[in-house]
Amino acid sequence: MKDFIGFTRRNMLIYFKDFLAVLFSLLTSIIFFLLYILFLKGTFVDALTGSMKGLENIVSANDIDMFANGILLSGILGSAIITVPYTCLQTIVKDKEAGVDSDICATPMKRWKIVLSYFTASSICAFIITSLILTAGLAVLSFMGDPHISAGSVLAAYGTVLLGCVSSTALFMVLMLMFKSSSTSTAFFGILSAAAGFIIGAYIPLSQFSDGVQSFCNLFPACHITSMFRNVLLSGLAENIDSSIGGLDNGAFIAAMKETFSFNAKSFGYSFGNSASVMYICIIALICVAAMTVVYNKTYKRR
Numbered sequence: 001m002k003d004f005i006g007f008t009r010r011n012m013l014i015y016f017k018d019f020l021a022v023l024f025s026l027l028t029s030i031i032f033f034l035l036y037i038l039f040l041k042g043t044f045v046d047a048l049t050g051s052m053k054g055l056e057n058i059v060s061a062n063d064i065d066m067f068a069n070g071i072l073l074s075g076i077l078g079s080a081i082i083t084v085p086y087t088c089l090q091t092i093v094k095d096k097e098a099g100v101d102s103d104i105c106a107t108p109m110k111r112w113k114i115v116l117s118y119f120t121a122s123s124i125c126a127f128i129i130t131s132l133i134l135t136a137g138l139a140v141l142s143f144m145g146d147p148h149i150s151a152g153s154v155l156a157a158y159g160t161v162l163l164g165c166v167s168s169t170a171l172f173m174v175l176m177l178m179f180k181s182s183s184t185s186t187a188f189f190g191i192l193s194a195a196a197g198f199i200i201g202a203y204i205p206l207s208q209f210s211d212g213v214q215s216f217c218n219l220f221p222a223c224h225i226t227s228m229f230r231n232v233l234l235s236g237l238a239e240n241i242d243s244s245i246g247g248l249d250n251g252a253f254i255a256a257m258k259e260t261f262s263f264n265a266k267s268f269g270y271s272f273g274n275s276a277s278v279m280y281i282c283i284i285a286l287i288c289v290a291a292m293t294v295v296y297n298k299t300y301k302r303r
């Protein structure tokens with residue numbers, strides 16, 4: 001077990017010692033935050049206030065701002081669980097390019113331990129970074145007003161972070177094992193960073209796209225994770241808004257908001273609840289873990 005822990009620690013240190021790697025892994029989240037401050041917040045708030053239809057004097061403007069800020073935080077977290085694990089996993093390609101992997105494979109360490117060490121290190125790094133973002137986000141929301149997030153919801157949010165980091169790492173691990181050079185993995189990261197915000201519905205709600213596009217996007221676990229973040233972070237606030245309306249609209253406003261901002265992932269006509277999303281994500285993660293073990297073993301045998 002010492003060899004597994006030691007190699008996992010080595011992979012984590014490689015990521016954390018490279019400040020630029022950590023910074024670039026958060027680039028998509030930073031870009032989304034800046035776009036939100038400059039453009040998207042006004043769009044989100046206008047969409048929310050435009051949907052009230054006579055409820056403007058009942059629903060607090062602060063609650064609407066808080067709702068929009070919760071959408072922002074869920075988008076930042078959703079993009080982070082994509083880019084952070086990917087950046088950390090680039091150690092695999094760097095080791096392959098430098099010939100370090102041949103030295104590693106020449107050791108008595110089992111092949112499955114090697115591949116799981118990469119996987120574990122990336123999952124832990126992603127969890128640490130994303131948890132820090134979540135903690136900072138919750139602190140800012142609390143400073144701005146009452147986000148109506150219970151202690152149970154906070155724990156659920158950190159649990160969602162863990163699930164998202166593990167599932168994204170498993171998915172990208174299979175992909176990373178196929179890259180042979182850092183230039184290829186870096187080029188793909190550029191494409192991934194540009195597309196991530198759209199895929200998870202951070203820039204534009206997925207409900208604005210066609211059913212086919214929504215179904216395709218929701219094949220990715222990160223979309224389900226982002227929807228779960230919205231449920232965990234905003235359900236308490238949504239209940240507070242609904243109670244302030246006092247049943248005048250029979251819950252239509254909140255239902256419309258949950259539909260617009262995709263609180264539940266939809267794919268091929270099926271709407272996933274939180275439990276269904278968790279099951280789907282776990283199945284995909286397990287398949288990817290099995291696949292990455294097989295791919296790594298076959299890659300080693302060809303050498």
